[in-house]
Amino acid sequence: MRCYNKIDNYSFESALDNYNNMSYVIKSCVMLLILVGGFAAHAQVVRVGEVSRDFELTNRSDQSPLKLSNYEGHVIVLDFFAWWCGPCRNSSPIVEKDIYQYFKSRDGNDHGVPVTVLAVNIESDSPDRTDQFVNDAGLELVGDDFGREAWDQFNEQGAIPLFVIVNGVNGNSDYKQWEVLYKKTGFEGAEKFRDIINRVQPGVKPPDPEEEAIELEGADIFDFREVLDNTALNLSVGPSGAKWFKDTEISSDGSDSLKSSLILNNSSTWVETSIKGPGFVFFQWRTSNDYGQDFSCYLGDELISTFERGFSWDEPNWLPSLIRIPAGQHTLKWVYSKSLAHKLDIFGWLDDVQFYSEDEIVKSSISALGLDETTLEFGGQGMWIADKINSLDEGGGLTSLGVSRNGRAWFQTTVEGPAYLEFHYKTPHSMVSGPSLLFSLDEKDLDLGPTRMGSSHADWKRSVIEIPEGQHQARWSGKNNVVVDLVKIHSVHSGAPVIIKPPTPVKISASESAFFELEARGYPFPGYQWSYNGVALKGETGRVLELNNLWEDHSGQVSVIASNEFGAVESNPVDLSVSEDLDVELAEALDFDGRVVSLGKVSDGWIKAATNTAVGGDVARSFEPSNRQGRKNTFAVRIEGPGYMKFQWRLDSTLNHTEDSIGSFLDDFSNTLSFLDQAAPPESSEWRDNWVFVPSGYHSIYFVFNKDSQYATTAYLDHLQFAKVQPGKPTFVDFPSDVINVEL
Known part of the structure; x- marks a missing residue:
């Protein structure tokens, strides 16, 4: 939705007097006019090529101040939105995924400059709807601009979505710091944004790591040798004037380690030693888990190894590493550097440096x-x-x-x-x-x-x-x-099998799988035959038994026989216990009178909802935001065939695509019954009717919402019914063009 201010001399007070008498659609436009129309003319608007002013928003997650100047050294993308803006619902998830997550996974743009996306909310009304918008779009950093500090600075057309790209890098020869590189109402696509963002280069070149290092002497070199657990090292640190420190709180072995000093962005510090080969140098190293830093090991001028840090939300780990040293005398150097890191209090650590032949x-x-x-x-x-x-x-x-x-x-x-x-x-x-x-x-x-x-x-x-x-x-x-x-070799001699480790009881929940195993030794190597409630299971002749699609009525006892030409041995029966934690709410949402269980956390899977139903009442709903891919939300129903199962489903997303899907499967996920991969925006998405045949016997029918796309997507399923039949053909079958009805 784009709402243009074409009303002259329209005051904020008169707008509020008439606001409550307007329709919802008109409210959507007028709310934006009230927020920005009467005041935009009084603010000095910043255009492309001009320097933006600092502003302060309220961080929506913790109510802390959120300033533009907090992101010095970054390229900042401002995404102005409101919950009622239809185009914003399409563009915000894409910007979050294809700009923020894209550059985050690459440690910045093509030149290593960090990229931040700041979503700016301009709507104070209906905060619960804003929260839903933020959740659906997967927005990570959101600031409320109820004082219009940011909006008044950039608004010219009185329309959203509005996107602004700002250069926060100082010392760049191409752009001034805080210069507006791009401003546009409406979304022109991720490729356009990436092209502009990738033009920004770091403002200051890192110092040359080859400049002279200072050799440690006396107490310093003794202390460093002791910290690195090697009293034979000849150590130097660089560049001139650099310091490394003994850290007694963080170490690989619980004692101490060598920690880099606090360095500024676009600078480096290192420790080096002289090594005579051939042999191997083993060491432990780690960094803080954050972006904008690098810890690398060089043999002479050759880069040999780079520390693979985790993500900022992970607990940092010590990683072991090994460098092969050729024959002769060599310089081994560990270089820790920063390149436009958002946080300055991040460091590198080195420990347990050992040389081995x-x-x-x-x-x-x-x-x-x-x-x-x-x-x-x-x-x-x-x-x-x-x-x-x-x-x-x-x-x-x-x-x-x-x-x-x-x-x-x-x-x-x-x-x-x-x-x-x-x-x-x-x-x-x-x-x-x-x-x-x-x-x-x-x-x-x-x-x-x-x-x-x-x-x-x-x-x-x-x-x-x-x-x-x-x-x-x-x-x-x-x-x-x-x-x-723990590599062990257990020699055996010819003879009948002997049980080393018998099967143990198994307790699982309905529709899950159970695993039993037997360790027996004998030669010739024994064969196996598993039994359930005293009856041999056809084809189950391995050391491990896997039973799938189990429900409460499958509870029983399992045993196994191991045998070879010299004899046989049978294990004692062990219990298989299957409990059914039925999801009554989900069954009600589906209008299904049978047994239903959810797999995984219900909050991350399928839930009962009261919107977008096919036949009124409620519906089974599964939602995943734009920043989640590779998710499979699953529930299962228990059905005794033969018969026909009917249900209705739909797939809503921000754009038309076929990357996400809903599928139904018989007994295992390789046996597909039906499949839907046509996702569409809610205004054009439709309920689709399905019917599938379920063969004789008890079966588990799995329904899986598979989320792989970069878009926020919601799966719905409703009106699940099953009609059992006797052998024979249906009494009535009707196939209209848009709906399949089966009367049995």
Whole structure:
């Protein structure tokens, strides 16, 4: 909606006298005229190319002051909106996603300048509707401008949405600080905004990190060596006059660490040492979790490694790292720098700097795995090194370090069979895609999924591999920061199976899956047969039993037999308990008289709502804002077939698109019954009728709202009915062009 002020000499008081007598649509326009029309002429309007004045808004989340000057060094995008503005409902979610989230994920624009989107609310009436608008659009930073400080400065047409882009960088040769780079009523698209934002460069170049460092002497170098847990280091700090400090509160080992000093934006500080290779340097490092900083390690002039920090809302972690040092004398330098960080009180830390020869690493790795009588071979990128921080015992785990994103480090050993090879593994700091750990036996890759067994150690996975008779080569191949620990080889002899770990009872909620496992050892390696209530389950012949789509009437007992040519052993029956926490409200919203359960948190899934219903009353509703992708909100119903299920659904969003969907599935998510991916704005979205056939027997029907788009989207489902039938054809079927009706 664009509301233009064409009324001359219209006072604020006279507007208020007539406001309550107007229709809703006219109110929407007149409210904006009242707010801005009578006063815009009295304010000095700032245009493109001119310098904006500082202003103060009220932060909507905590009522704190919110000033333009708070974002010095940023490119600031101002998005003026009101809850009743139709075009704002389309544009604000896109700006939040395609501008703020886009540049945030890239640590700023093309030149590293941070980008902030400030949504400016100009409507004081109906705050609950403003809150709903903010939530639907996924707005992260919102300021109330009820005093019109910002609006009076930029308003010329009396219309919204209004967008203003301001340069907050000082010392830029192209633009003055606080210069307005762009101002426009109406949204011209994210690409237009990105092009303007990417033109802004940092105002001051960082100092050259190659300038002279100052060698530490006396008490300083002794203290630094002690803090870094290495008394043999020759240390220097730079640039000239820089200081690093001993931190007794933050360290990798609970004692102390070396902390950078407080530095300004566009500056660097470093610690360097001289190292003679060949060998490896192991160290621990971390930063504050925030944007606008960099912590990197150089070998001579070559960048070897960069610290992969977390996000500002995460708890900072110490990360282990490893640098391979070639033969000869080399300079190793850790450089901490800032480039237009919003916060100045952020730092880098360094700890536990150790030099190892390759022989020392091999010996410590063998000891860490507890394989003292075994020979290990290493290869690939980086190295596997003993890690006592991420481990399950005092000997430490084995961590892959110094591996690039596309590389892998491997170690291998020879295993004598028949045996069971058991090991634990995890990826505590991995930020790479794809499987972090691969395992191969005699150069043949094995899928670790079927080998996985339960672990009593939180966050660790455990695999048990069957090793046939004879000698075999076992290889672990990991990406960076993969930990392997507690590698054990359990030799077996010919004989009947023996149960090592029997199945345990399982308690779950309705429509969830249950997992049972049996650990038994024998040779030849045994086969398995699972039973439910004394009846063998067809095809369930693995070490692990998975039962899906369970409801209360599936409660019973499970047992398993392990057998080979020398004999068999049967486990004691264990209980399978399924509870039904029925969602009565959701069933009422759906007009369904059967059993309904929600999966996951109800507040993040499907809820009962009283708007947008298909047949009156209430409706099942699932909403996700623009800044959430990859969400699957699910509920399930229990139905006994055969019969036909009818229901109505719709998909509302800010724009027409096919990225989000609602689907119905029979018993598992690979068996699709029906599917809707036509999302549209509420004014054009329509209810759609569906009917699906449900075969004989008891079934779980899953309804899933799949949110993948960058738009705020709402899924609705209503009028869910089921009619059971006997074998035969329907008595009446009618297929009008827009509605499907089935009478059985």
